[in-house]
Amino acid sequence: MDTFLQQIVNGVTLGSVYAIVALGYTMVYGIIQLINFAHGEVVMFGAMVAYSVIVALVGAGTTLPPLAILALATLTAIPVCMIVGYLLERVAYRPLRRAPRLAPLITAIGLSIVLQNVALIIWTRNPLPYPQVITTVPYHLTSHPDGATITNVQVAIIALSLAMMGGLLLLVYRTKLGIAMRAVAQNPQVAGLMGIDINRVISFTFTIGAALAAVAGVMDASYYGIAHYQMGFLLGLKAFSAAVLGGIGNIAGAMLGGMLMGIIEALGAGYVGELTNLCALSSWFDAIAQRCTNDAHLELFGSNYQDVFAFVVLILVLVFRPSGLLGERVSDRA
Amino acid sequence: MQVALPIGKARHPAVAWTGIVLVAVALAALPFVLAGIGTAWVRITNLAILYCFLALGLNIVVGFAGLLDLGYIAFYGVGAYTYALLASPHFGLHLPFWVILPIGALIACIFGVLLGAPTLKLRGDYLAIVTLGFGEIVRIFLNNLSRPFNLTNGAQGIVLIDPFRIDGYVFGKSHTLGSLVFSPPINYYYFLLIVLVAVIALNFRLQDSRVGRAWEAIREDEIAARAMGINTRNMKLLAFAMGASFGGIAGGMFSAMQAFISPESFVLVESIMVLSMVVLGGMGNVFGVIVGALLLSFVPEILRYTVGPVQQSLFGRTLIDPEVIRMLLFGLALVLMMLFRPAGILPSAVRKRELEAGVAPGGVRTS
Numbered sequence: 286m287d288t289f290l291q292q293i294v295n296g297v298t299l300g301s302v303y304a305i306v307a308l309g310y311t312m313v314y315g316i317i318q319l320i321n322f323a324h325g326e327v328v329m330f331g332a333m334v335a336y337s338v339i340v341a342l343v344g345a346g347t348t349l350p351p352l353a354i355l356a357l358a359t360l361t362a363i364p365v366c367m368i369v370g371y372l373l374e375r376v377a378y379r380p381l382r383r384a385p386r387l388a389p390l391i392t393a394i395g396l397s398i399v400l401q402n403v404a405l406i407i408w409t410r411n412p413l414p415y416p417q418v419i420t421t422v423p424y425h426l427t428s429h430p431d432g433a434t435i436t437n438v439q440v441a442i443i444a445l446s447l448a449m450m451g452g453l454l455l456l457v458y459r460t461k462l463g464i465a466m467r468a469v470a471q472n473p474q475v476a477g478l479m480g481i482d483i484n485r486v487i488s489f490t491f492t493i494g495a496a497l498a499a500v501a502g503v504m505d506a507s508y509y510g511i512a513h514y515q516m517g518f519l520l521g522l523k524a525f526s527a528a529v530l531g532g533i534g535n536i537a538g539a540m541l542g543g544m545l546m547g548i549i550e551a552l553g554a555g556y557v558g559e560l561t562n563l564c565a566l567s568s569w570f571d572a573i574a575q576r577c578t579n580d581a582h583l584e585l586f587g588s589n590y591q592d593v594f595a596f597v598v599l600i601l602v603l604v605f606r607p608s609g610l611l612g613e614r615v616s617d618r619a
Numbered sequence: 620m621q622v623a624l625p626i627g628k629a630r631h632p633a634v635a636w637t638g639i640v641l642v643a644v645a646l647a648a649l650p651f652v653l654a655g656i657g658t659a660w661v662r663i664t665n666l667a668i669l670y671c672f673l674a675l676g677l678n679i680v681v682g683f684a685g686l687l688d689l690g691y692i693a694f695y696g697v698g699a700y701t702y703a704l705l706a707s708p709h710f711g712l713h714l715p716f717w718v719i720l721p722i723g724a725l726i727a728c729i730f731g732v733l734l735g736a737p738t739l740k741l742r743g744d745y746l747a748i749v750t751l752g753f754g755e756i757v758r759i760f761l762n763n764l765s766r767p768f769n770l771t772n773g774a775q776g777i778v779l780i781d782p783f784r785i786d787g788y789v790f791g792k793s794h795t796l797g798s799l800v801f802s803p804p805i806n807y808y809y810f811l812l813i814v815l816v817a818v819i820a821l822n823f824r825l826q827d828s829r830v831g832r833a834w835e836a837i838r839e840d841e842i843a844a845r846a847m848g849i850n851t852r853n854m855k856l857l858a859f860a861m862g863a864s865f866g867g868i869a870g871g872m873f874s875a876m877q878a879f880i881s882p883e884s885f886v887l888v889e890s891i892m893v894l895s896m897v898v899l900g901g902m903g904n905v906f907g908v909i910v911g912a913l914l915l916s917f918v919p920e921i922l923r924y925t926v927g928p929v930q931q932s933l934f935g936r937t938l939i940d941p942e943v944i945r946m947l948l949f950g951l952a953l954v955l956m957m958l959f960r961p962a963g964i965l966p967s968a969v970r971k972r973e974l975e976a977g978v979a980p981g982g983v984r985t986s
Contacts, residue, residue, distance in 0.1 A: 320744045386743040388957045395953025402947045596752030604737045
């Protein structure tokens with residue numbers, strides 16, 4: 286039972302990061318029905334810029350408290366990512382807004398390659414060990430000494446994610462900009478006639494998504510302790526799958542989808558080995574029984590299949606409920 | 620032949636035939652000229668021809684039927700592994716290539732249908748993401764299927780794969796004919812060239828066939844196509860299946876040529892590269908796709924041999940890896956092509972109309 290609790294804790298942590306990245310996909314999709322394929326690369330840029338700031342601060346022998354270092358690094362990464370997000374929209378998507386859907390998708394792939402290689406030139410192709418400025422402290426969740434734990438980093442990630450989600454909801458449902466965003470999402474032409482500057486609203490959406498991505502990048506890299514120029518690709522795909530699971534274009538859906546995706550992945554990786562252990566079939570097949578006498582782990586799939594779960598979920602959702610858990614029917618418009 | 624190739628429609632058949640003969644002679648002499656520069660260039664040419672196959676196969680799915688497939692390299696991988704498993708010491712099987720290539724095509728075709736069937740209802744960008752996920756799943760499985768039963772030998776890949784062999788003529792060995800030396804790459808060159816000509820002819824026939832026109836109709840407007848009595852489900856599945864079997868055959872040839880394969884050869888970047896070839900050359904245009912494939916195969920190699928030395932002479936050291944520059948140019952080319960010449964270098968007539976009018980089915984919001 287303890288493994289279960291531990292995997293849930295890990296899953297929720299991972300899920301908060303996915304949810305934050307998924308928000309970026311879903312906001313852009315909600316407003317202009319476009320999959321911002323390069324969003325994962327924005328996350329990567331956030332992590333990398335923050336890395337450089339932390340290394341520079343630590344290298345300069347700063348006496349700042351660890352939290353301040355991280356905050357400073359994140360606050361530097363946010364504007365950089367916002368600029369990247371803004372440029373993405375301005376250069377690659379705006380000129381193609383009326384083009385067939387294939388065109389912006391291909392430019393997005395192109396930009397994603399460009400961003401990755403720019404990062405490769407700046408930060409080399411080696412995985413960068415992320416400086417652990419905050420000492421990880423595990424807290425026991427149960428009275429058992431070997432029981433499930435939650436670390437202070439995990440708590441911080443979950444709390445920060447929830448705070449950002451709350452902030453985003455306030456922005457979308459309580460401010461003038463939020464009203465404008467929802468209006469453009471419903472009908473850009475009419476929104477334009479009502480005096481809303483559509484281009485400005487779309488730019489804002491991209492920059493807000495990019496700011497969230499920057500924070501997500503820092504969270505992901507600090508959690509795993511590693512940053513890499515290709516880290517955004519898989520993270521982006523999983524977050525996109527999460528957005529689809531929740532119902533793309535739906536903000537609450539992205540949050541729910543992200544959390545669920547994190548939990549599915551953690552539980553999947555934790556249990557797939559046990560569930561597919563062929564030794565359970567020992568009584569039926571002699572050959573299996575023979576192999577299991579020496580080693581009771583004849584597992585068909587192990588935790589190295591962790592990355593498969595997101596794609597399997599994505600395919601299942603698109604086949605059985607393309608609108609996602611909380612979405613309207615959208616698959617036909619895609 | 621005359622019907623298949625547009626050049627056959629020239630007013631003076633004699634001129635056209637002279638042209639064809641000249642091109643044929645040039646292509647036949649090419650490997651020996653290249654071998655003079657370096658055997659590496661013959662290998663590069665062989666890979667370029669393989670990319671032509673892949674691009675033509677993907678063109679069936681993307682160009683003809685309009686289904687954006689970002690996991691195409693998975694079929695190439697399936698074909699390559701089929702060949703490797705059936706003709707290597709890994710399982711101790713050594714079947715002849717003319718038995719394995721059709722098997723590889725069939726298995727890739729089954730994978731194509733497996734991918735196509737659940738995604739039939741999806742369009743455009745959703746389809747792209749799902750196919751991308753499918754490609755990744757195949758790669759992860761190739762990487763991990765070494766336990767508990769060693770099927771693919773994991774990340775180490777499979778070595779000592781048999782070369783092609785036709786009645787005692789082993790492609791993997793050098794043969795001499797008079798003063799000409801037929802080295803292994805040259806042997807494969809001729810084989811690949813013959814298959815390529817056949818594939819090109821097949822593509823032209825396919826494009827003008829009933830099936831090809833049905834694909835075009837689906838690409839332009841699926842609902843209208845269905846209203847005209849086209850079985851859109853079967854036609855889309857057929858596109859996936861045919862594209863996949865092309866990839867499977869290309870994979871088998873790749874396997875034999877390289878004698879070693881690992882999951883590293885079937886990563887997403889390869890899928891994107893093949894897609895770039897199709898997009899760059901001109902979706903739906905057979906010659907355009909070939910131009911795209913040749914361009915994207917040769918330019919990076921030329922860069923590899925020039926960028927390093929140029930940087931050496933300018934800065935005294937290599938600042939940026941040629942591989943990185945290659946990828947940067949790749950990405951930029953994709954973006955710039957879409958912004959300024961969305962129909963490709965040699966656009967197909969229909970595509971050009973569609974992309975330049977700016978109004979395509981599903982491209983403009985109707986709500």
